[in-house]
Amino acid sequence: xxxxxxxxxxxxxxxxxxxxxxxxxxxxxxxxxxxxxxxxxxxxxxxxxxxxxxxxxxxxxxxxxxxxxxxxxxxxxxxxxxxxxxxxxxxxxxxxxxxxxxxxxxxxxxxxxxxxxxxxxxxxxxxxxxxxxxxxxxxxxxxxxxxxxxxxxxxxxxxxxxxxxxxxxxxxxxxxxxxxxxxxxxxxxxxxxxxxxxxxxxxxxxxxxxxxxxxxxxxxxxxxxxxxxxxxxxxxx
Amino acid sequence: xxxxxxxxxxxxxxxxxxxxxxxxxxxxxxxxxxxxxxxxxxxxxxxxxxxxxxxxxxxxxxxxxxxxxxxxxxxxxxxxxxxxxxxxxxxxxxxxxxxxxxxxxxxxxxxxxxxxxxxxxxxxxxxxxxxxxxxxxxxxxxxxxxxxxxxxxxxxxxxxxxxxxxxxxxxxxxxxxxxxxxxxxxxxxxxxxxxxxxxxxxxxxxxxxxxxxxxxxxxxxxxxxxxxxxxxxxxxx
DNA sequence: CGATAGGTTGACTTCAATCAAACGACGTGG
DNA sequence: CCACGTCGTTTGATTGAAGTCAACCTATCG
Numbered sequence: 001x002x003x004x005x006x007x008x009x010x011x012x013x014x015x016x017x018x019x020x021x022x023x024x025x026x027x028x029x030x031x032x033x034x035x036x037x038x039x040x041x042x043x044x045x046x047x048x049x050x051x052x053x054x055x056x057x058x059x060x061x062x063x064x065x066x067x068x069x070x071x072x073x074x075x076x077x078x079x080x081x082x083x084x085x086x087x088x089x090x091x092x093x094x095x096x097x098x099x100x101x102x103x104x105x106x107x108x109x110x111x112x113x114x115x116x117x118x119x120x121x122x123x124x125x126x127x128x129x130x131x132x133x134x135x136x137x138x139x140x141x142x143x144x145x146x147x148x149x150x151x152x153x154x155x156x157x158x159x160x161x162x163x164x165x166x167x168x169x170x171x172x173x174x175x176x177x178x179x180x181x182x183x184x185x186x187x188x189x190x191x192x193x194x195x196x197x198x199x200x201x202x203x204x205x206x207x208x209x210x211x212x213x214x215x216x217x218x219x220x221x222x223x224x225x226x227x228x229x230x231x232x233x234x235x236x237x
Numbered sequence: 238x239x240x241x242x243x244x245x246x247x248x249x250x251x252x253x254x255x256x257x258x259x260x261x262x263x264x265x266x267x268x269x270x271x272x273x274x275x276x277x278x279x280x281x282x283x284x285x286x287x288x289x290x291x292x293x294x295x296x297x298x299x300x301x302x303x304x305x306x307x308x309x310x311x312x313x314x315x316x317x318x319x320x321x322x323x324x325x326x327x328x329x330x331x332x333x334x335x336x337x338x339x340x341x342x343x344x345x346x347x348x349x350x351x352x353x354x355x356x357x358x359x360x361x362x363x364x365x366x367x368x369x370x371x372x373x374x375x376x377x378x379x380x381x382x383x384x385x386x387x388x389x390x391x392x393x394x395x396x397x398x399x400x401x402x403x404x405x406x407x408x409x410x411x412x413x414x415x416x417x418x419x420x421x422x423x424x425x426x427x428x429x430x431x432x433x434x435x436x437x438x439x440x441x442x443x444x445x446x447x448x449x450x451x452x453x454x455x456x457x458x459x460x461x462x463x464x465x466x467x468x469x470x471x472x473x474x
Numbered sequence: 475c476g477a478t479a480g481g482t483t484g485a486c487t488t489c490a491a492t493c494a495a496a497c498g499a500c501g502t503g504g
Numbered sequence: 505c506c507a508c509g510t511c512g513t514t515t516g517a518t519t520g521a522a523g524t525c526a527a528c529c530t531a532t533c534g
C-alpha cells in the first residue's frame with residue numbers, strides 16, 4: 001500500500017510561502033520537514049475513502065502531496081460539518097490530543113505523506129525551532145478557525161460563498177488567482193459553509209448572473225475580484 | 238495600574254483539571270507556570286473595558302484570575318462574533334502570531350495575570366515539557382473551535398443554547414454543576430452562538446417552561462441535565 | 475422616585491431550508 | 505452509436521425557523 005517517492009515540484013511551491021497569506025495549514029515549509037523525510041511513509045487514498053475516523057487513537061499525522069482531503073465532523077443524526085479542505089502542502093491531524101477529533105476523507109484521489117505523531121514530538125523535543133514552528137502551525141489553524149466562526153456565526157449565505165471562493169482562490173492561485181479549480185462537490189461546500197446544496201447553487205448562480213464569476217465544470221473563474229471581495233463581507237483588520 | 242498579588246485558591250482548583258473535561262483553555266495547570274510567576278504582572282480591568290484590540294501587535298498573553306473575559310471579532314458593519322468566554326484559570330492570547338487576531342474585553346470586573354509573549358517563548362525554548370504543554374493548550378483550543386463550528390454551522394437555535402449551558406456548566410461547576418453563574422449578557426451569548434438576543438431569550442424561556450432549567454437573575458439552575466443533554470444535539474464521539 | 479439598561483414577549487417579515495422536478499455529464503451495455 | 509441509469513447540479517414553489525420591529529417588564533442606581 002505504501003510506496004516511497006519524491007515530490008520535488010511541491011517543495012518549491014511551498015518555499016514561496018509568506019506568513020499571513022495562503023493556506024494556514026501550510027505555514028511549515030516543506031524544507032523544514034526535510035530531516036523528517038526518511039520518517040515519512042507515502043500512501044494514497046481513493047475518492048471518498050476514509051483516511052482516519054473521528055475517535056480513533058491518533059497515531060499518525062499527514063501532509064497532502066496531491067489531491068484534496070476534507071476533515072469532517074458528524075452529528076448523531078447525520079448532519080455534517082466539513083472543517084477544512086486540505087490542498088497540496090497542507091498538514092492535517094498535527095494537533096491531535098490522544099485521538100482524532102474529526103475524520104479525514106479523500107475528496108479526490110490523493111497522495112499523502114504520513115508521519116507518526118511520536119516521531120514528530122520526539123523531533124520537536126530535540127529541535128526548538130521545529131517545535132516552535134509546529135506550535136505556530138497549530139496557532140495558524142486556530143486563527144483560521146476563528147475567521148470561520150465569523151463566517152458561520154454572522155455572515156449571510158452569499159457572503160459565505162463569496163468568502164469561500166476568495167479563500168480558495170488565495171490558496172490555489174497559480175497566477176493572479178483568476179481560475180480556481182474546485183475539487184469538492186456542492187454538498188461538500190454546503191457542509192463547509194453551514195448551508196444546503198441548493199443555497200450554494202443559487203449563490204453561485206447569482207454571482208455568475210452578476211458577472212462576478214464564470215462557472216465551467218469544476219472550474220470557476222473570478223471575473224470581478226473587487227465585487228467578490230465586497231460580497232464577502234470583510235472582517236475588521 | 239498593576240499591583241502584584243497571589244491567588245492561592247485558584248491554583249488548587251486548576252490542579253484538579255483532567256484532560257478532556259472542563260475548560261479547554263485551562264489545560265496548563267497553574268503550577269506548571271510557577272517558574273514564570275515572577276515574570277507575571279497582575280492587572281485589573283473594569284466591566285466592558287478593552288484589554289487589547291484586534292490588530293494590535295501582540296506583546297502580552299494573559300491568564301484570568303477572577304471574573305470573565307470575552308474575545309471578540311467584529312465585521313465592518315458592526316456584526317459581532319464572540320469567540321470564547323474566559324473564566325478563572327483560562328489562558329488567552331497565547332497563540333498569537335505577531336498581532337492579536339481578536340480583541341479581548343472584560344465581561345465583569347476582572348483580575349488578570351499578564352505575561353510577555355517573549356518571556357513565554359524563551360521559557361518554552363529552554364523547557365521541552367513546557368513547550369509541549371503550550372502546544373497542547375493551543376491544540377485544545379483548536380479542538381474546542383472545531384466543536385463550535387458544528388454548533389455554528391449545523392445546530393438549531395435551541396440546540397445551540399442547550400449546548401452552551403452544558404458547556405458552561407461543565408466549566409464553572411462547583412458541585413454537580415447544577416447551578417451556573419452566567420456572567421455575560423444575553424447579547425454576549427447571542428453573539429457567541431450566532432443568534433439574536435430575542436432568540437436566546439425565547440430559547441431559555443422554552444427550556445424553563447419545559448422544566449429543564451430555572452432562571453433567577455444571572456443564575457441558571459439545571460433541573461434536568463438529561464433533557465438538556467438531548468436538547469444539545471450530540472456530536473459523534 | 476425617575477432614569478436607564480437589560481430582559482422578555484408578541485406580531486410580522488425574511489432568508490434560507492425543504493420539497494420537487496428537470497437538466498447535464500458520464501459511463502455501461504445492448 | 506445510441507439508450508439507459510446514475511450522480512451531481514440547477515431551478516422553481518413553498519414552508520418554516522430565526523430575524524426584525526416594537527412594546528413592555530424588571531432591576532439597579534443616582
